[in-house]
Amino acid sequence: MKISRLLFSFLACITTSAYAQDSTAVNPLVISGSVDTYFKYDFSKRSNIQTSFATDQNSVSLGMVNFALKKSVGKASFVGDLSFGPRGQAQSILNAAEEYSETSANSFHIQNLYVTYAFTDKFSMTAGFMGTFVGYEVISPAANFNYSTSYLFSSGPFQNAGIKANYAFSDKVAVMVGLFNDWNKYQDFNGVSDFGAQLMISPVEGWTAYLNVITGYPSGTEFDLTTSYQISNKFKLGLNAADYSMPDDAGGFSGAALYPQYAFTDAFALGLRGEYFKAKAGTDIYNVAAGSAVTALTLTANVKAGPLTFIPELRFDNGEQEIFYRGRNSAAFDTKKASQFSLAAVYSF
Amino acid sequence: MACIDLMLLFSNKLSGLPIFIILFAIAFGRASAQGPAKTDFAKNQDQKYTLYQVVTDAVRSDSLLRRVVHFLKKEKATAIKQTDSSITCTGVFTVAKRALVSAQPEALVSFSFQLESKSGRYRFWLTDFITTPYKRNRYGQFEPEPGVRLPLEQEPGSLNRKSWEARVKSVEAASRQFAARLRTAVSEVISAPLPKKRLDVKKDEW
Numbered sequence: 390m391k392i393s394r395l396l397f398s399f400l401a402c403i404t405t406s407a408y409a410q411d412s413t414a415v416n417p418l419v420i421s422g423s424v425d426t427y428f429k430y431d432f433s434k435r436s437n438i439q440t441s442f443a444t445d446q447n448s449v450s451l452g453m454v455n456f457a458l459k460k461s462v463g464k465a466s467f468v469g470d471l472s473f474g475p476r477g478q479a480q481s482i483l484n485a486a487e488e489y490s491e492t493s494a495n496s497f498h499i500q501n502l503y504v505t506y507a508f509t510d511k512f513s514m515t516a517g518f519m520g521t522f523v524g525y526e527v528i529s530p531a532a533n534f535n536y537s538t539s540y541l542f543s544s545g546p547f548q549n550a551g552i553k554a555n556y557a558f559s560d561k562v563a564v565m566v567g568l569f570n571d572w573n574k575y576q577d578f579n580g581v582s583d584f585g586a587q588l589m590i591s592p593v594e595g596w597t598a599y600l601n602v603i604t605g606y607p608s609g610t611e612f613d614l615t616t617s618y619q620i621s622n623k624f625k626l627g628l629n630a631a632d633y634s635m636p637d638d639a640g641g642f643s644g645a646a647l648y649p650q651y652a653f654t655d656a657f658a659l660g661l662r663g664e665y666f667k668a669k670a671g672t673d674i675y676n677v678a679a680g681s682a683v684t685a686l687t688l689t690a691n692v693k694a695g696p697l698t699f700i701p702e703l704r705f706d707n708g709e710q711e712i713f714y715r716g717r718n719s720a721a722f723d724t725k726k727a728s729q730f731s732l733a734a735v736y737s738f
Numbered sequence: 739m740a741c742i743d744l745m746l747l748f749s750n751k752l753s754g755l756p757i758f759i760i761l762f763a764i765a766f767g768r769a770s771a772q773g774p775a776k777t778d779f780a781k782n783q784d785q786k787y788t789l790y791q792v793v794t795d796a797v798r799s800d801s802l803l804r805r806v807v808h809f810l811k812k813e814k815a816t817a818i819k820q821t822d823s824s825i826t827c828t829g830v831f832t833v834a835k836r837a838l839v840s841a842q843p844e845a846l847v848s849f850s851f852q853l854e855s856k857s858g859r860y861r862f863w864l865t866d867f868i869t870t871p872y873k874r875n876r877y878g879q880f881e882p883e884p885g886v887r888l889p890l891e892q893e894p895g896s897l898n899r900k901s902w903e904a905r906v907k908s909v910e911a912a913s914r915q916f917a918a919r920l921r922t923a924v925s926e927v928i929s930a931p932l933p934k935k936r937l938d939v940k941k942d943e944w
Contacts, residue, residue: 418840421874457878470878501878520876527876595885619885655894694897737874 419459423531425452427733434717437727439675440537442476452476470501516552523601523613525629531737535689536700539646540666546572563589571608595619609635625650640671662687681709700733779910788865789913809923824854833908845869846882864913
């Protein structure tokens with residue numbers, strides 16, 4: 390009874406936040422989150438394309454429910470950001486047991502859990518577990534245009550625990566340096582072993598570019614460029630390019646993805662993701678054989694109705710080698726091509 | 739006032755009525771009181787939303803402009819330009835979705851401000867409202883979407899009309915708050931801070 394009352398109060402609170410917009414005073418407590426669900430159909434009639442989320446074939450499946458709290462008091466602030474559901478648990482690499490498992494140890498996934506102290510307007514320090522600073526796409530479906538994810542996203546870090554210092558020289562230039570655990574680890578048993586840095590530049594209004602590096606042992610070294618330019622209110626162009634090397638020349642990847650997006654109206658936008666991804670010699674990555682590459686073309690629409698976004702999507706992948714299944718009865722990879730359709734609904738609050 | 743009158747009426751003659759009638763009276767009273775105040779936030783001759791107010795309190799022109807500039811600097815206004823009888827600048831404020839215990843930044847709003855004074859009166863208006871929506875970033879924090887600048891007058895389609903209407907109301911409320919702070923800043927008596935008293939405890943004196 391008490392739990393249902395609590396839940397009702399919380400839902401009432403969220404609902405109110407969606408409609409009561411009558412003040413400029415920003416309360417320090419910020420509540421936000423999202424809920425998502427999807428249907429996917431791969432034309433090979435089985436799960437085929439290696440996307441981090443939207444994995445289930447011919448099924449109305451769950452993404453995640455995500456709750457985030459932020460509060461600031463003076464110069465100190467915290468963010469606590471939790472998610473529940475396949476996208477936020479087993480599919481997000483680590484869960485309560487810090488392992489990838491569809492069947493065990495699923496409890497919740499921490500998206501962000503950190504504290505920040507702003508010493509001045511320009512200088513701040515942050516410690517905790519944070520969404521990675523590397524790459525264009527993120528775990529939260531509300532922050533991505535496409536619903537399926539790129540090979541670059543799936544192969545890079547999802548989150549980094551550590552401590553970082555941010556310094557903003559101006560609105561146009563900022564740097565971040567930090568020490569981090571291995572990728573996607575709440576706790577690092579071999580010590581804080583990664584160094585990360587980011588240079589942000591904003592040459593003109595609407596254009597931001599991030600040059601990122603994260604390096605350490607045994608994580609390896611990744612260089613990353615993530616940039617987006619809102620050329621007009623309707624047209625946005627994004628680019629992500631990355632190169633990753635495992636330690637001891639054991640392999641890695643390199644690739645680039647281009648993200649042109651055009652908003653035809655306030656309710657309808659169309660976007661394309663064109664990606665080239667190559668696995669370096671040494672290790673296969675997401676079925677992409679070592680030394681070979683895959684190109685992927687994803688056509689995505691966003692239909693917005695207030696806080697709700699419908700995301701229909703068509704995706705075509707084409708490997709240099711046979712890395713996909715032709716049909717349901719294929720015993721091994723027997724085709725270079727794969728395609729899928731998905732329809733997702735994402736509600737943000 | 740209407741609210742108080744109605745409540746007195748109900749308490750004297752109809753004291754046994756259920757509480758919902760009193761609540762209705764309060765709601766009605768509020769609606770009546772808010773009505774006339776909306777007339778000064780509307781679209782101007784250029785079809786741009788504008789908050790326009792005229793203040794007739796007598797304030798010396800030089801003192802008025804000095805106080806207004808001081809206020810605008812405190813509000814972090816930019817491009818402040820002053821003549822003998824007028825001031826222009828640009829400013830920004832944030833509008834937020836509010837809930838019981840929380841608020842969520844919704845849009846950064848920039849605006850143009852102009853003030854003119856004449857014969858102890860002054861008038862001012864806020865217009866050219868441009869909104870930049872906030873979006874949640876990878877760190878779970880809200881930030882303005884870089885490069886997106888939407889005039890407040892740009893009406894969306896039916897799917898997003900409700901949230902746009904709410905945003906117009908938010909901008910109106912924020913503009914009124916800005917105007918109220920300005921009027922207070924102009925009318926306040928500014929006095930030099932008093933010297934701090936020091937308490938000297940002397941051993942020999944009681």
